[in-house]
Amino acid sequence: MKHNILIFNMTWTEYSARTSGGSTPVLLPVGALEQHGPHLPMNCDTLIPGAVCQQVAGRIDALVAPPLSYGYKSQPRSGGGNHFPGTTSLDGNTLVMMTRDIIKEFARHGVRKVAVVVGHTENLMFTIEGCDLALRDLRSQGIRDLRIVHMGYWEFSSEQTLRKVFPDGFPSWNLEHAGVMETSIMLHLHPNLVQFDKVPLHPPADFPPYDIYPVEPHRIPSSGALSSAKTATADKGRLMLDEYIETISMALIDEFGAESFSRPDKQEQTL
Numbered sequence: 001m002k003h004n005i006l007i008f009n010m011t012w013t014e015y016s017a018r019t020s021g022g023s024t025p026v027l028l029p030v031g032a033l034e035q036h037g038p039h040l041p042m043n044c045d046t047l048i049p050g051a052v053c054q055q056v057a058g059r060i061d062a063l064v065a066p067p068l069s070y071g072y073k074s075q076p077r078s079g080g081g082n083h084f085p086g087t088t089s090l091d092g093n094t095l096v097m098m099t100r101d102i103i104k105e106f107a108r109h110g111v112r113k114v115a116v117v118v119g120h121t122e123n124l125m126f127t128i129e130g131c132d133l134a135l136r137d138l139r140s141q142g143i144r145d146l147r148i149v150h151m152g153y154w155e156f157s158s159e160q161t162l163r164k165v166f167p168d169g170f171p172s173w174n175l176e177h178a179g180v181m182e183t184s185i186m187l188h189l190h191p192n193l194v195q196f197d198k199v200p201l202h203p204p205a206d207f208p209p210y211d212i213y214p215v216e217p218h219r220i221p222s223s224g225a226l227s228s229a230k231t232a233t234a235d236k237g238r239l240m241l242d243e244y245i246e247t248i249s250m251a252l253i254d255e256f257g258a259e260s261f262s263r264p265d266k267q268e269q270t271l
């Protein structure tokens with residue numbers, strides 16, 4: 001029988017059998033409920049890392065935890081800002097504590113390899129803090145062998161792929177909010193959730209290199225997108241997603257050691 005990958009579909013006995021030895025990695029997608037322009041659903045930042053985690057887990061024999069579907073507050077220069085209806089955010093401390101608590105629970109079950117796969121830029125420092133506090137608490141309980149890999153999945157894009165996806169030049173990851181990358185991946189994964197005829201056509205947002213609080217909504221494109229996704233295609237989405245899956249799988253095999261993975265070449269190296 002093929003292994004179950006999704007923790008929330010497993011029985012506790014199946015889960016315990018897979019996790020108790022500590023060799024099976026657990027992947028935790030961390031997303032957001034955030035506006036993504038008039039053309040994308042608000043759970044993009046959860047769906048994309050969730051899909052990455054599922055496909056990576058299938059390759060490296062890992063498990064996928066239920067995603068955290070709410071994130072830290074959307075920021076004007078990376079997500080349009082937290083003032084849009086629908087964007088539903090956590091205080092930083094809440095996200096830190098959730099990340100910390102979940103990782104500590106995995107460790108209590110015997111898990112010793114955790115990958116936190118973030119889909120929403122604003123989460124990054126808070127999920128890092130959650131990892132750090134979990135490790136600190138676990139050390140005080142005598143658990144010192146938990147290893148965490150923390151990432152934003154988009155960091156795995158190669159220059160070569162970016163040149164193909166953005167032939168006229170790559171704007172920046174922040175301006176990509178609801179832009180070509182996310183729209184292309186959604187066209188590939190969930191075409192029925194993309195309303196392509198509503199893609200905004202305005203030029204990229206032009207922000208000064210600083211933030212203003214309280215946020216002044218008139219400085220932000222009213223569409224909520226920070227650049228136009230008009231050149232997005234499902235093919236571009238597949239190209240980017242396949243690269244994430246391949247390179248994240250390789251990174252996790254390297255960082256977690258090969259003993260739990262069925263790659264004979266790697267296994268020899270660790271002998």
Ligand SMILES: [Zn+2]
Pocket residue numbers: 036044045119120177178182
């Ligand atoms: Zn996003």
